[in-house]
Amino acid sequence: MFEDDEDRRYTVVRNHEDQYSVWPADRPAPAGWESVGVTGPKSVCLSHIDTAWTDLRPLSLRS
Template structure:
């Protein structure tokens, strides 16, 4: 059996969590708790492109807020 996360011909969804982190997920798998569908279902290439074009800051949302708060209080 092949890994469904590596299936180049599979149908995927893009998930996002409360920290603004993205994940590429096979469409047939249950969405894990704490994540919601942001894009798809679509081909892996389209989902990967969506992530690349939308996840521009890899820092978790809580870290961004903390850093912004620290820069304004200094």
Template sequence: MQSGGSQDDERLAGEQMEVVIDQEGRHALWPQGRTLPVGWALAGVCGDRTACLDHIGQVWRDQRPRSLQEARHDPH
């Protein structure tokens, strides 16, 4: 769910976005109103690209997948 380059960035700059999250805790931006890919869910935050990225920056501190985070805390 990454951008395809500067043309996509320019096109999406004025579009309302949704913050989405997958089962591994990874966050991404998704155009509001479009069907989500399998495995992704709405995180409950929408707005312009900058506002969504600001939110992600505040809540997604550890960017490792959840399974890796949990494996590092497993005492076995």
């Protein structure tokens, strides 16, 4: 478990289904997820996800 506070830095991660999430930058990405190269406060990461993840269906349903 980790504390969610204003000073914590996050990174945007994506899985094989092209789904996005935020993850603490000081921890390795969970299995099946990879960093997309955007790191910062949670608000910055969530803003990136809002612009990058426009179709919320998993990739397998879009193909």
